[in-house]
Amino acid sequence: MSEEIVSQNSVTLRDVDLTLNNRAGPVEILKSVSLDVRDGRSLAIVGPSGSGKTSLLMIMAGLEKPTAGSVQVAGHDFVHLNEDELALARGGDIGIVFQSFHLVPTMTAQENVALPLEFSGHADAFERAKAFLDDVGLSHRKDHYPAQLSGGEQQRVALARALVVGPKLLLADEPTGNLDSNTGKQIIDLLFDLQTKRQATLVLVTHDDELAARCDRVVRMADGNIVETRDAAAA
Numbered sequence: 001m002s003e004e005i006v007s008q009n010s011v012t013l014r015d016v017d018l019t020l021n022n023r024a025g026p027v028e029i030l031k032s033v034s035l036d037v038r039d040g041r042s043l044a045i046v047g048p049s050g051s052g053k054t055s056l057l058m059i060m061a062g063l064e065k066p067t068a069g070s071v072q073v074a075g076h077d078f079v080h081l082n083e084d085e086l087a088l089a090r091g092g093d094i095g096i097v098f099q100s101f102h103l104v105p106t107m108t109a110q111e112n113v114a115l116p117l118e119f120s121g122h123a124d125a126f127e128r129a130k131a132f133l134d135d136v137g138l139s140h141r142k143d144h145y146p147a148q149l150s151g152g153e154q155q156r157v158a159l160a161r162a163l164v165v166g167p168k169l170l171l172a173d174e175p176t177g178n179l180d181s182n183t184g185k186q187i188i189d190l191l192f193d194l195q196t197k198r199q200a201t202l203v204l205v206t207h208d209d210e211l212a213a214r215c216d217r218v219v220r221m222a223d224g225n226i227v228e229t230r231d232a233a234a235a
Contacts, residue, residue, distance in 0.1 A: 009072070010169045010201035011037035011060055016069035018055055018224075029055045030066070031224040039168075042195065042202040044212035044232070047221035053205045056221070057173050060203060061096055062086040074168045091120055095162030095170045095200070097191075099177035101154040103146040103161075109133060109153075110142040113161045120165065132160040135197075136190060152183035156190070163194055170195060173205045188214070 018030035030052050037043050045053045058064035059071060062078050071078040074093035081089065090096070103112050110129045117125035133139045136156040146154055155175060162170060172191065176184030188211060195202045204215060212218045213232045220228040 008039055009036045010039050010074055011035065011203065012070075012072040013059070014070045016056075016059060016071060017067045018052075018059065018064065019067045029224055030059070033069070033224075033226055035219065035226065035229075037169075037201055037203060039201055040199055041217065042192070042204065042215040044215040044218045045203065045205045045221060046207065046209065046212050046218060047227075049207075051221040052224040053221055054173055055224075057171055057203065057205050060169075061094060061171050062090055091116055092165060093168045095165065095167035097155075097158055097162045097170070097172040097175045099174040101146070101151075101158045101178075103154055103157060105146050108143050108145055109138060109149065109157045112146070112157055113164050116161060116165050128164055129160070132164045133157070135163075135194065136160045150183075151179050152187060155179060155183075155187050159187070159191060159194070163198060163200075166198070167200055170198075170200045170202045172202065174207070175204075176208075176211075 013033055013035045016030055016033040019026050019028050033056060045056060047053050055064060059066055060073055062073065062081070066079065074089065076089045078086065104115070107115070110126060110133060113129035113132055114125040117128055122128065130139055130142055133142050136159055138153060138156050141149060141153060149157065175191065176187050179187060192214060202215070206212055215232050218230055218232050219226055
């Protein structure tokens, strides 16, 4: 594999294993997974519960260390970075949206969005946070706390927080899982619109085949393996 090919990828995984220990002994979560995600493209990861979808996303996010294999994400060698270096890589190059919103309950919407910018030392954190809340249609709710927002509004805040650092890579783990179908559709439309506007790479974990078909490519997992890779147009 040439360096030129790697440079065109936001994510390059080679022979990634993940084994976790529990009381019954070691459990193989991922088994020799190899995957490329091209810059600026969208990829859906689908498969049944327990197939390894979220674990694979956590490897890409640098929130889980592989047992074996190589992990290149947004120009970083994740296998050889320490926790502080991984945190810096996430803060500058990766945005993450979870099924649970993970907003700080004692902070307003604007403060939640500004948080990663403050960690990075941006003097204009609050101005930029307000601009991104405007992008997701919530500038009028900037002073509200999470408990005062609906589920859809909280996910919009979470999406603004993920995008405010200008990430090269956006990772989303079942981002509509806690939302009703109509609100979920609005969030997904917004997610794809913002991905296009920001020219980011999107990796989306979902159980919804219809949603997966909106991505450029679809990877299907089973028992910790990638069992199928196809263009979404072929779905």
